[in-house]
Amino acid sequence: MAVQQLTGEDLADKVAAGVPDAVEGMADGVLRVKAPKIADVAGFMKSDAGLDFNFLNSISAVDYISHFEVVYHLTSLTKQHTAIVKTRLDGREDLSLPSVYHLWRGADFQEREIWDLMGISFSGHPNMKRIMLWEGFEGHPLRKDYL
Amino acid sequence: MPIQTEPMTVNIGPQHPSTHGVFRLRVTFDGENILEVEPIFGYLHRGTEKLAEERNYVQIVTLTDRLDYVSSMINNQAYCLAVEDLLDLEVPQRAKYLRTLTAELQRVASHLMGIGFFLQDLGTLGTPLMYAFRSRERILDLFEMLCGARITVSYMRPGGVFFDAPDDFWPALDQFLKDFETEYKEIEQLILENEIVMVRTRGVSVLPLDLAINASVSGPVLRASGLDWDWRKMDPYDAYDRMEFDVPIATGGDNYDRFWVRIQEIHQSIRMVKQCIQQIEPGPIRADVPLILRPKPGAEAYGRVEASKGELAFYLVSDGGISPYRCKVRSPSLINLTVTEHLLVGWKLADMIVTLGSLDINMGEVDR
Numbered sequence: 405m406a407v408q409q410l411t412g413e414d415l416a417d418k419v420a421a422g423v424p425d426a427v428e429g430m431a432d433g434v435l436r437v438k439a440p441k442i443a444d445v446a447g448f449m450k451s452d453a454g455l456d457f458n459f460l461n462s463i464s465a466v467d468y469i470s471h472f473e474v475v476y477h478l479t480s481l482t483k484q485h486t487a488i489v490k491t492r493l494d495g496r497e498d499l500s501l502p503s504v505y506h507l508w509r510g511a512d513f514q515e516r517e518i519w520d521l522m523g524i525s526f527s528g529h530p531n532m533k534r535i536m537l538w539e540g541f542e543g544h545p546l547r548k549d550y551l
Numbered sequence: 552m553p554i555q556t557e558p559m560t561v562n563i564g565p566q567h568p569s570t571h572g573v574f575r576l577r578v579t580f581d582g583e584n585i586l587e588v589e590p591i592f593g594y595l596h597r598g599t600e601k602l603a604e605e606r607n608y609v610q611i612v613t614l615t616d617r618l619d620y621v622s623s624m625i626n627n628q629a630y631c632l633a634v635e636d637l638l639d640l641e642v643p644q645r646a647k648y649l650r651t652l653t654a655e656l657q658r659v660a661s662h663l664m665g666i667g668f669f670l671q672d673l674g675t676l677g678t679p680l681m682y683a684f685r686s687r688e689r690i691l692d693l694f695e696m697l698c699g700a701r702i703t704v705s706y707m708r709p710g711g712v713f714f715d716a717p718d719d720f721w722p723a724l725d726q727f728l729k730d731f732e733t734e735y736k737e738i739e740q741l742i743l744e745n746e747i748v749m750v751r752t753r754g755v756s757v758l759p760l761d762l763a764i765n766a767s768v769s770g771p772v773l774r775a776s777g778l779d780w781d782w783r784k785m786d787p788y789d790a791y792d793r794m795e796f797d798v799p800i801a802t803g804g805d806n807y808d809r810f811w812v813r814i815q816e817i818h819q820s821i822r823m824v825k826q827c828i829q830q831i832e833p834g835p836i837r838a839d840v841p842l843i844l845r846p847k848p849g850a851e852a853y854g855r856v857e858a859s860k861g862e863l864a865f866y867l868v869s870d871g872g873i874s875p876y877r878c879k880v881r882s883p884s885l886i887n888l889t890v891t892e893h894l895l896v897g898w899k900l901a902d903m904i905v906t907l908g909s910l911d912i913n914m915g916e917v918d919r
Contacts (some may be wrong), residue, residue, distance in 0.1 A: 405786045406785065406786055406787065413824060418868025429684045458764055458765070459764055459767060460767050461767065461855075461862065461864065461881060462864060462866065462879070462881040464877070464879040464881075466868055466877045466879075467877075468877070475866065477853055477864075477866070477881075481778065481780055484785065488853075506653070506766060508765055508766075509762070509765045509766040509767070509889055509890075510765065510766045510886055510889055511767075511769070511887055512766075512889050513886065513888065513889055514886070517885075519821045521600075534593075535592075535593060536593035536596040536918060536919075537593060537596070538594075545598060545601055546600060546601055
């Protein structure tokens with residue numbers, strides 16, 4: 405009865421068929437998608453009857469200096485499987501991703517936190533402002549160049 | 552002619568005693584009725600995730616204690632599971648049982664505090680809270696026997712636990728379980744069917760299941776809305792695959808149900824503690840690990856447990872160094888707060904604090 409993790413290989417074909425021109429690759433159980441398509445892919449994974457990812461566990465951002473990675477951990481509470489979706493943002497200035505707020509309300513505070521601490525904004529989020537730190541704080545402390 | 556009223560905006564907190572920490576609610580009232588709510592936090596933000604990038608893998612255990620500081624053992628467990636996943640470590644059986652045992656005792660302590668403060672928020676000044684704390688103290692004493700600390704325990708380590716239980720721990724635990732049976736019965740008799748508690752909490756601040764799932768709510772709050780989902784069952788870790796227990800479910804999603812689920816979970820936790828005592832066998836308590844841990848470059852892990860507040864997870868990314876490249880905490884208290892606005896708007900001032908108490912948040916974990 406334990407929860408199964410879907411590997412990128414299982415997912416990639418389905419997602420590629422549902423959302424054309426979105427999948428970048430798959431490796432080590434992770435599905436990589438193009439940044440502008442992330443909300444479309446998430447919407448497909450949520451609405452597809454076979455995947456049915458109705459629960460967003462967490463959104464994390466990682467600073468790799470040359471680029472940023474945003475990682476989505478998803479679970480289907482009905483089909484009892486999980487998946488990891490990653491997307492990549494190049495550069496360090498004016499970073500933006502489509503928000504998944506309208507699919508999962510649970511993204512609300514997590515996307516705000518990523519904006520606050522990592523400096524990646526989410527377009528389509530209705531309340532994109534700092535959450536841990538105060539308005540007027542300079543910089544994004546979880547970035548590797550913030551000392 | 553009806554009385555004319557005008558909306559008024561009030562700050563509740565951040566220093567208000569009933570917000571359980573430094574938490575602020577910006578509320579607009581029309582008379583007693585709540586029109587708008589905005590939760591504001593970050594007052595306890597210590598940058599735990601940034602600090603973790605500067606410490607080695609074992610040192611970070613001490614940082615996890617300070618997240619949800621009323622359930623440190625479970626935080627330790629989630630973090631250690633993530634590191635073990637990163638390093639492919641196999642944990643000895645005895646350590647798995649010691650972890651399960653202490654995590655369940657910690658859940659009892661945390662839920663007791665949740666119940667006690669919930670009733671305090673309802674206006675039962677003192678008695679139930681002191682009843683709850685009486686039993687919680689005994690659990691903290693047991694932790695002190697194990698590792699010398701009561702709150703910031705740092706008892707678990709990647710690969711196992713730090714100390715084996717001393718010989719006098721087991722009789723003390725037996726004595727606690729014996730006393731707790733009557734102590735807990737007293738608490739239940741006092742509150743569970745209390746008419747005032749029922750009237751004040753039944754049907755108040757209902758959280759529908761579809762919203763709970765959509766807002767990533769987890770733990771007792773999710774189960775009170777009617778979903779049978781517990782990570783201890785769905786993805787068993789440590790010794791949970793050998794534990795027999797039920798997952799208490801309520802269907803109302805109101806304040807009473809959230810409170811009731813916690814009360815029932817304490818029974819299940821005690822059941823698991825007893826099973827651990829029966830099944831535990833002598834053996835090593837920690838895997839043979841080097842002093843400095845170095846996972847492979849590029850390795851990553853998502854260590855997840857069912858904490859007392861919900862799904863607690865550590866997402867670790869390694870670059871091959873002695874400290875994690877990224878250590879993200881998936882905090883259940885923070886994400887459960889997503890539904891505050893839905894729960895409070897339309898209700899009255901007197902229900903506000905009670906509803907907040909029913910969510911059982913911990914600011915150490917919300918702000919990190």
